[in-house]
Amino acid sequence: SYGLTQPPSVSVSPGQTASITCSGDKLGDTYTSWYQQKSGQSPVLVIYQDNKRPSGIPERLSGSNFGNTATLTISGTQAMDEADYYCQAWDSSLVVFGGGTKLTVL
Amino acid sequence: QVQLVESGGGVVQPGRSLRLSCAASGFIFNSYAMHWVRQAPAKGLEWVASVSDAGTDKYSADSVRGRFTISKDNSRNTLYLQMNSLRPEDTAMYYCAKDLGSHETYGMDVWGQGTTVTVSS
Numbered sequence: 001s002y003g004l005t006q007p008p009s010v011s012v013s014p015g016q017t018a019s020i021t022c023s024g025d026k027l028g029d030t031y032t033s034w035y036q037q038k039s040g041q042s043p044v045l046v047i048y049q050d051n052k053r054p055s056g057i058p059e060r061l062s063g064s065n066f067g068n069t070a071t072l073t074i075s076g077t078q079a080m081d082e083a084d085y086y087c088q089a090w091d092s093s094l095v096v097f098g099g100g101t102k103l104t105v106l
Numbered sequence: 107q108v109q110l111v112e113s114g115g116g117v118v119q120p121g122r123s124l125r126l127s128c129a130a131s132g133f134i135f136n137s138y139a140m141h142w143v144r145q146a147p148a149k150g151l152e153w154v155a156s157v158s159d160a161g162t163d164k165y166s167a168d169s170v171r172g173r174f175t176i177s178k179d180n181s182r183n184t185l186y187l188q189m190n191s192l193r194p195e196d197t198a199m200y201y202c203a204k205d206l207g208s209h210e211t212y213g214m215d216v217w218g219q220g221t222t223v224t225v226s227s
Contacts, residue, residue, distance in 0.1 A: 001168065031211075031212060031213075033211075033212075033213040033214070035151070035214070037151075042201060042217040042218065042219055042220060043143075043151065043201070043203075043214075043217055044217070045213050045214055045215045047213075048206060048212055048213030048215070049212060049213065054213075054215055084150075086150065086151050088151075088153075088211075088213075088214075090210055090211040093165045094153075094165060094167070095141065095153035095156060095165075095167075095211050096153065097143075097150065097151045097152065097153055098150075099150050100150040100151065
């Protein structure tokens, strides 16, 4: 079955840029979405169709998807960005989530 | 406002059944695909099942196929998940989510607060 691989954790200093990767076979051939989940809360869609932001999501969150890797980039990281982030793709009528990445803002 | 409210969770013995409901409001329910996603305690998100806008096309994860059935009642604006032959590993928070699209998955833009299912003897 199709799998998406994310690093378990990423650390970043306030104001710096954080990059969270998501790897899967030919991932660039399909759309990737990203979700933010803060402790005790439901997930929130932050990026869809690789690089689109829903209304209300800050411009400092951006996405890309090429080859086998999708990337969520958070510029000027703030304390409020500390959360778990999940990538998600669609393959052969099946939905797949990555294992999640815990972003820590030091 | 756009809202999803899950219900029907609880504690159930292994091998028993449970039906989850998700009441939708604030959007045209019959125009969007819907999903069930679960999260075991301290674990990541796991996709469970999806249904197309009209309720005709259904897909489910290998881990639940043959035991769980997703359905969509567009006349009642309600999504369901019928869960049979429950196992301890089905213990999780179950979320319903709305898709941006009508059939394929473009992104789950609205999530409910979740309902907890515990399978234990």
